[in-house]
Amino acid sequence: MKRNSELVKNAAGRLVPTIVNGKKGIPFKGVNGYFPDGNKTAPPIKSCSNYPLDGNKLLGTLKEALIKSGITDGMTISSHHHFRNGDLVMNQVFDIAAELGIKNLRWFPSAAFPCHKPMIKYMEDGVIHHIEGSLNGPLGQYASEGKMNGLAVLRSHGGRWQSIQDGEVHIDIAIIAAPTADSFGNATGDRGPSACGLLGFGLADSMYADNVIVVTDNLVPFPCIPWQIQGNNVDYVVQLEKVGEPEKIVSGTTKLTRSPDRIHIAELTAKFVRAAGIMKDGFSFQAGAGGTSLAFAIYLKEMMKDAGIKARFIRGGSTKYLVEMLEEGLTDYILDGQTFDLDGVRSMRENHGHVNTSPFTSYNWHGKGNFAGILDAVVLGATEVDINFNANVVTHSDGLMLHGIGGWQNCLFSKCTILPIPAFRNRVPIIVDKVTTLVGPGELIDVIVTERGIAINPKRTDLIESTKDSGLPIRTIHELKNEIDDLVGGAPDKPEFSDEVIGVVKWVDGTILDSIFKLKKYQID
Amino acid sequence: MQKYVSGNVGTRSDCSVSYSPHDNPLDVTILSKVISMYGDRMEELTKKVLNDLHIQTGSIVVDDLGALPFVLQARIESAVKMATPQLKYTSLPEIKQKFQYKSDRNRFRRSRLYLPGNQSKLMLNAGIHEPDAVILDLEDSVSPSEKSSARLIVRNALRVLDFFGAEKMVRINQGDLGILDLEQIIPENVHLILIPKIESADQLLWFEKSISQISERVGRKEPVYLMPILESAKGILNAYEIASASNNNVALAIGLEDYTADIGTTRSLEGTESFFARSMIVNAARACGLQPIDTVFSDVSDTDGLIASVKEAKALGFDGKGCIHPRQIKPLHDAFAPSETEISKAQKIVIAFDDAESKGLGVVSLGSKMIDPPVVKRALHTIEMAISIGLLSANWKNKLTE
Numbered sequence: 038m039k040r041n042s043e044l045v046k047n048a049a050g051r052l053v054p055t056i057v058n059g060k061k062g063i064p065f066k067g068v069n070g071y072f073p074d075g076n077k078t079a080p081p082i083k084s085c086s087n088y089p090l091d092g093n094k095l096l097g098t099l100k101e102a103l104i105k106s107g108i109t110d111g112m113t114i115s116s117h118h119h120f121r122n123g124d125l126v127m128n129q130v131f132d133i134a135a136e137l138g139i140k141n142l143r144w145f146p147s148a149a150f151p152c153h154k155p156m157i158k159y160m161e162d163g164v165i166h167h168i169e170g171s172l173n174g175p176l177g178q179y180a181s182e183g184k185m186n187g188l189a190v191l192r193s194h195g196g197r198w199q200s201i202q203d204g205e206v207h208i209d210i211a212i213i214a215a216p217t218a219d220s221f222g223n224a225t226g227d228r229g230p231s232a233c234g235l236l237g238f239g240l241a242d243s244m245y246a247d248n249v250i251v252v253t254d255n256l257v258p259f260p261c262i263p264w265q266i267q268g269n270n271v272d273y274v275v276q277l278e279k280v281g282e283p284e285k286i287v288s289g290t291t292k293l294t295r296s297p298d299r300i301h302i303a304e305l306t307a308k309f310v311r312a313a314g315i316m317k318d319g320f321s322f323q324a325g326a327g328g329t330s331l332a333f334a335i336y337l338k339e340m341m342k343d344a345g346i347k348a349r350f351i352r353g354g355s356t357k358y359l360v361e362m363l364e365e366g367l368t369d370y371i372l373d374g375q376t377f378d379l380d381g382v383r384s385m386r387e388n389h390g391h392v393n394t395s396p397f398t399s400y401n402w403h404g405k406g407n408f409a410g411i412l413d414a415v416v417l418g419a420t421e422v423d424i425n426f427n428a429n430v431v432t433h434s435d436g437l438m439l440h441g442i443g444g445w446q447n448c449l450f451s452k453c454t455i456l457p458i459p460a461f462r463n464r465v466p467i468i469v470d471k472v473t474t475l476v477g478p479g480e481l482i483d484v485i486v487t488e489r490g491i492a493i494n495p496k497r498t499d500l501i502e503s504t505k506d507s508g509l510p511i512r513t514i515h516e517l518k519n520e521i522d523d524l525v526g527g528a529p530d531k532p533e534f535s536d537e538v539i540g541v542v543k544w545v546d547g548t549i550l551d552s553i554f555k556l557k558k559y560q561i562d
Numbered sequence: 563m564q565k566y567v568s569g570n571v572g573t574r575s576d577c578s579v580s581y582s583p584h585d586n587p588l589d590v591t592i593l594s595k596v597i598s599m600y601g602d603r604m605e606e607l608t609k610k611v612l613n614d615l616h617i618q619t620g621s622i623v624v625d626d627l628g629a630l631p632f633v634l635q636a637r638i639e640s641a642v643k644m645a646t647p648q649l650k651y652t653s654l655p656e657i658k659q660k661f662q663y664k665s666d667r668n669r670f671r672r673s674r675l676y677l678p679g680n681q682s683k684l685m686l687n688a689g690i691h692e693p694d695a696v697i698l699d700l701e702d703s704v705s706p707s708e709k710s711s712a713r714l715i716v717r718n719a720l721r722v723l724d725f726f727g728a729e730k731m732v733r734i735n736q737g738d739l740g741i742l743d744l745e746q747i748i749p750e751n752v753h754l755i756l757i758p759k760i761e762s763a764d765q766l767l768w769f770e771k772s773i774s775q776i777s778e779r780v781g782r783k784e785p786v787y788l789m790p791i792l793e794s795a796k797g798i799l800n801a802y803e804i805a806s807a808s809n810n811n812v813a814l815a816i817g818l819e820d821y822t823a824d825i826g827t828t829r830s831l832e833g834t835e836s837f838f839a840r841s842m843i844v845n846a847a848r849a850c851g852l853q854p855i856d857t858v859f860s861d862v863s864d865t866d867g868l869i870a871s872v873k874e875a876k877a878l879g880f881d882g883k884g885c886i887h888p889r890q891i892k893p894l895h896d897a898f899a900p901s902e903t904e905i906s907k908a909q910k911i912v913i914a915f916d917d918a919e920s921k922g923l924g925v926v927s928l929g930s931k932m933i934d935p936p937v938v939k940r941a942l943h944t945i946e947m948a949i950s951i952g953l954l955s956a957n958w959k960n961k962l963t964e
Contacts, residue, residue, distance in 0.1 A: 297888035298687050435598045463575045463628025464596050488687055524686070524723075526631040529599030558598070 044538070044552070051475055053549040054538050058167065058187045060205070062541065063548045068478055071546040077403065078204035080245050092221040092259060094274045099126075099252065100133045102273040103210065106248035108134060111141045111166075112209035115246060117239035118148035118171075119214075119226055119375065123285030126214040126252050126277070128155050135164045145206060146170040147197055147238040148441050152285070160185060169206070170197075171441020180539060181438040183555040189438070189540030191431055191553075194238065194374075195400025195407070195447035196543050201241045202403045205547055211246035213239045213266055214280050218253035222271025223264035226376075227385045227393075229255035231281035234355070234376020234385050236265045237395030243270045254280045265393060291356040291378045293335070294328030298459055298488045303332030305509065306416060306457040306486045311340050312507035313500050315414045315453055323352035323415040323448060324359075326377040329457050330416050334358050341367050352399070352412060355381035355391070363390055372408065374399060374444060400447035402546045409444075412451035419456045421472045424514050426479030426494045428456060429472040431542060434465055436473055436532030436556050438540060446545050449481035453500070460487035460521045465529055468518040473532065475551040476542055490517050533557040566644035568637040568711040569625070575683035577626035577634055581641040584620055588612060594626035607631055611638040614653035620645075631655065632722045633682045636714035644710065654721065661724040665753035667787060667812045670694045670947065671853050671882040672898045673891045674731060678703035679712030685719050689726030691888035697731045700743050701758050709739065713746050720750035729753045731789070734769075741772050748776040754787040754812065759820065761797040763807035766790055770808050785810060789855065793817035794824045798839045801846035813853040813882070816843045833874075844879035858884030865893050872897035899951055900944045908941035908948075909958065915941070916959075 042056035047064035055062055063071065088094065096102045108114075114134075116127050127146065134142060140163045144156065151174030159165040160179070167187035172180050180189040192200060200206040215224035216231040226236040231254060243249050249271045256276050261268075294300060306329075310316050316337065324330040334351075335358055341347070348368040353359050355373045357380035362368050370390045376382050384391045399408040409415075420440065421429040430445050432438050448454065458467050467487070483500060485492045490512035493500050504511060522528050534554035544550040569578025577594075590612075592604050608624060615638075622638065629637070632655045639653050675693040677684050679700045688696050698716040700709065716732060733756040734743040740757070747755070755773065760766050766788070773786050788810045792798055798821065805814050818836050822828055827835045840856065847854035856875040859868045872894050875883055882898075885891055900908070910928055915938045918926040926933040948954035955961060 297691060300889065301687075301690065435596070464600060464630060465628065488690055524630065526600070526603060529596070530602065532598055556598075 047549065049475055049478060049550060051551040053541060053552050054188070057190060057541055057549070058169075065544050065548040065550045068480060068544075071544075071548050073203060073547075077202050078207070078245060081247055088272075092268075094222055094268075094271065095220040095256075096273050096275055099129060099250075099275045099277065100136075102250045102275050103130065103133055104137070105273060106210045106250060108137065108139055108210060110139055111143075112139075113143040113145050113207060114210045114212065115145040115208045115242045116147070116212045116214065117236060117242065118146055118150065119233040119236055119238060120231065120281040120286050121233075122150040122152045123231070123282035124150065124152055124214065124280075125282065126212060126280050127153060129277075130212055131156060131159050131164060135159060135162070140164060141166040144168045144170070145208060147194065148443075149173060149176045151175055171443065172438075173441060177439055181556075183537060183539045185539070188538060189553070190543060191442050191540060192543045193400065193442045193446040193545055194396040194444040195402060195409075195545050196442070196547065198241045198396040198400065199402040199545065199547050200543075201245050202401070203547065208242055208246035210248045210250065211239070211242035213243055213249060213251045213271070215251050215253040215266065216280070217255045217257055217261055218251050218266075218274060219257055219259040219261040219268065220274050221259050221261075222249070222251045222266070222268030222274050223259070223261040224251050224253065224266040224268075224271075225261055225263050226265055227263070227382060229253070231255070231279075231283055231286060232382045233281070233286050234382045235373060235393035235395075237374060237393060239266065240395040240397060243267070248272050250275060252277060252280055254278060287376060287382060288378050291326060291331065291358070292328075294332055296328070299329045300332050301488050302457045302459065302486055303329050304336050305488075305491060306333045306455055307336035307340055308507070308509055309455065309484065309486060309491055309504065310337060310414055310453075311344075312504045312509055313453070314503055316340060316344070316346055318346050319349045320346075320413045321348055321350045321352070321411065323412050323451065324354075325417065326354040326356050327418050329418070331356060331358055333416050333457060334362070338362055338367060352394075352408065352415075353377075353381070355384065357381070360384040360388075360391070363388060372399070396444070396447070400444055400545070407447075409447050410450045410452075412448070414453040414455060415448040415451035416455050416457060417445055417448055419458050419467070419477075421467055421469050422456060422458070422482070422485055422514075423469050423472045423479070424518060426482040426485070426514070427472045427475055428477040428479070428482055429474045430476050432474040432553060434469060434473055434529050434532070436534060436554075438474075438553050442476060442542070446477060449477050453483050454481060455484040455486060456482060457486040460489045460517060461525055464525045466518070466521040466525055468514060468521060469528065470518075474542060474553055478550075485514065485517075487517060489520060492517055563621075564645070566641050568640035568644065568708075570680065570708075571625070572627070573681070573683070574627050575629060575633075575686070576681070577624055577629035577637055579625075579634070579637040579641045580623045581638075581645050582621045583645045586619060588618060589621040591621070591623045592626070593624065594628075596626070596628050603631075604634065607634060608638060611635050611653040612642070615639060615642050615649060615651045617642055630682065630686070632718040633715055636718045637711055640711040640714050655718050657721045658724070661722070662751045663727065664784065665729045665787065667785075669729060670950065671729070671813055671855060673885050673894045674855075674882065675728075675885045675888060675891065676703065676733075676858065679716045680704050680708040682715055682719065685723060688888070689724060689728050691891050692726070693728050693885060693888070693891050694882070695729035695731050695754070696725050697733050697756060697884075699733045701733045701735050709735065713743055717746040717750055720747070720752055731756055733758060733791075740769060744769070744772055744776055748773055748782060748786060749780040751784075752786065754789055756789045756791055756815065758791045758817065759793045759797070760790040760804055761792075761794055762800050763803045766804055766807050770810060773810075787812040789813040789815050791815045791817045792839075792843065793820035795821070797821075798842050801842045802849060805846040805850040805852055811850065811852055813855050814843055814847040815855040815884075816840060816857050818857040840875075840878055840880070848879065853881040854879060855882040856880040856884070858886055859890065860886060862887040862889060865889075869893050869897045895951065898947075899953060900948050904944055905948045905954060908944035911938060911941035912945055913959070
């Protein structure tokens with residue numbers, strides 16, 4: 038019970054804590070309900086003459102850089118996750134912190150992966166107090182079991198930017214792992230042995246942290262072109278032998294799903310986009326790198342070719358398949374948020390129309406607008422949806438916290454949000470009466486596509502009208518739910534939670550949308 | 563302690579059940595990926611099945627990865643019956659009447675989707691891909707150790723699953739094993755039985771006799787259609803005898819893997835080696851008013867190859883082909899679809915036929931040419947297919963006269 042502050046009911050009717058990791062939390066006030074004032078945060082004032090005149094900020098070791106950055110107990114250390122499961126830098130950072138006897142650090146990655154499992158040991162011996170960031174794999178499991186000090190704070194990509202910009206999270210030291218950099222600190226992700234495409238998830242860190250360290254294994258003479266990270270924001274540069282494992286950063290080739298049901302769902306989704314009149318000259322869409330999303334893009338591509346239609350832009354996660362659309366002239370631009378395969382990385386280097394973006398351009402609550410709302414359609418996944426179209430991406434129906442939010446919440450602001458999801462996984466139905474954890478409010482979710490039919494949010498009378506004679510299997514969400522419940526032998530029993538909060542889900546504006554409670558009985562396969 | 567196991571270990575949406583007979587009271591252990599959501603119901607069902615089977619002793623261990631209740635039920639029954647083969651009780655899931663429908667002897671059988679009888683996961687959504695038929699297979703796609711479990715899984719699937727209008731076919735095993743299959747399957751709402759490796763009319767009639775005995779015993783009124791599969795030189799040479807042997811025959815199929823091995827060769831892409839056999843099937847079937855059905859195209863990723871193969875089959879006179887993946891269904895239907903020329907020619911013939919009928923003429927003629935009855939029949943078939951796939955409006959005749 039050590040972490041529980043008082044719980045209050047927020048505007049979505051969910052119980053949330055009022056104090057999160059020692060700071061006051063603001064309960065969710067509605068989708069567009071929270072408008073803080075004041076000024077944005079700013080990094081400390083620096084003077085250029087305190088830096089080498091010749092621009093050479095190279096230090097001998099990572100340890101030296103951390104010491105010069107003044108690493109001390111209780112600091113917040115941030116990192117980006119463009120290296121995904123191939124990151125070789127962050128474990129070393131905390132090895133050094135441990136060696137220096139530092140305690141109670143907060144790690145603030147945009148996401149953590151299974152390769153970061155050693156952090157569990159550092160959380161247990163107190164080097165790390167807790168982690169705030171999307172937790173995948175063993176770290177997610179550790180937090181799910183309620184073993185982590187402090188609460189897991191789940192933020193969207195845009196929410197992370199918001200939290201940095203409005204001062205909710207102050208970064209003491211930002212570590213920017215860079216596939217290529219010069220000794221001034223200019224850095225790019227689109228080339229080098231650990232090429233990952235772009236470095237957008239580290240951009241805010243480079244601009245707002247007190248100290249910024251660029252770490253690279255591919256040092257080039259000044260200038261590093263292009264500079265995705267500006268050296269003018271960088272304090273120190275460190276060269277290591279190897280910063281990442283390329284085969285775990287991007288895949289050689291992105292594989293397509295062979296699941297007949299998923300292919301069917303993808304085809305229905307593309308047909309829906311066409312039937313609803315969304316697919317027209319100059320339109321835009323976003324589809325991720327999951328199997329169904331990729332298959333969707335491929336079906337849509339064929340339909341666009343048949344109809345002679347060209348998109349103005351596509352937002353990625355870029356893959357070979359989006360690159361093909363760009364190179365075949367089916368879109369003017371790819372606005373890329375993260376690059377998933379080698380073709381994506383190559384295209385970013387070679388194609389003028391393949392543009393790197395960041396959560397600032399696309400997702401940030403404190404921006405003066407952002408790209409997500411401009412999109413005509415976005416295709417996303419979900420672990421659960423409920424009969425009011427609320428959706429969940431962080432927990433499963435058994436209550437286990439297994440996934441981060443990514444850009445998912447931010448994308449909900451597109452003109453048409455479509456969730457193509459299987460109607461059931463193994464025995465477990467995806468449509469429930471009430472989502473286990475609320476991550477996406479139903480008022481922003483327009484369409485659910487399952488292999489057994491398409492449910493349109495009753496609020497979207499325009500979509501219902503435009504697709505009514507399409508021949509597509511449009512059904513009510515209740516019909517779908519009843520059919521699947523009947524097939525699998527009834528709705529699943531609800532998980533039994535204790536009253537101990539182990540994590541919170543933030544809304545894109547920084548308010549608290551829902552809490553994740555500890556399971557009474559913890560089970561995992 | 564001897565353990566009897568029914569299961570696909572490590573297969574999602576399936577489970578493994580082991581039964582160890584002993585004299586102590588029943589002992590049930592349930593391990594499941596979904597235990598927090600379905601554990602109580604799984605335990606309840608396990609106890610119900612054991613009760614149905616009059617089993618009061620022994621140990622049952624269920625190791626589950628999200629199997630549906632009908633699968634769990636079949637696997638428990640199967641494991642228990644491995645230990646006690648003479649057991650006469652069964653445990654049937656309640657039949658879902660809303661998913662039961664009839665078939666028709668002349669319905670389209672362009673595509674038939676093979677579903678291995680022990681892989682329930684593939685059955686659950688098979689119907690949504692809209693094949694003309696599903697084949698719940700008990701024969702070659704099921705390993706010997708899974709034969710008896712597959713039989714019960716298929717039986718239960720026929721009772722509870724919705725195949726969304728697809729004709730429900732079951733491919734049984736050869737010989738005595740096939741009779742055991744029929745015992746479980748015929749009482750359920752199966753539409754058609756595929757009988758493999760038929761070589762003579764007698765073999766076919768042996769199975770048919772068993773089917774009519776079982777039908778009579780359980781009071782089954784609906785016909786059980788038959789599709790013999792000829793897979794040997796002898797079978798091909800007896801094609802007409804087999805095709806004409808039973809009134810329940812609706813189609814005649816060829817299985818090329820075994821056939822080519824039997825005649826001492828292997829399958830080639832061009833298929834020269836099987837031209838004779840395939841033509842025999844087409845001729846024997848047509849001679850008896852049956853649908854000739856071609857073999858499967860087994861390279862799932864080669865859609866162009868599939869389309870070429872379907873067009874070739876259509877040109878040879880076949881009405882259908884097997885599928886091993888739902889992705890094959892749509893291209894297959896498209897390739898079997900009549901062309902615009904075929905449709906407009908068929909329309910003219912049908913109108914000429916209507917005209918002749920209304921005038922009470924015995925002979926149909928188009929211009930100066932006389933049209934023979936088989937051509938009229940074929941034209942009607944073409945029109946029916948064109949309407950069913952939306953290439954032609956159902957009231958095209960009215961539209962034509964407007």
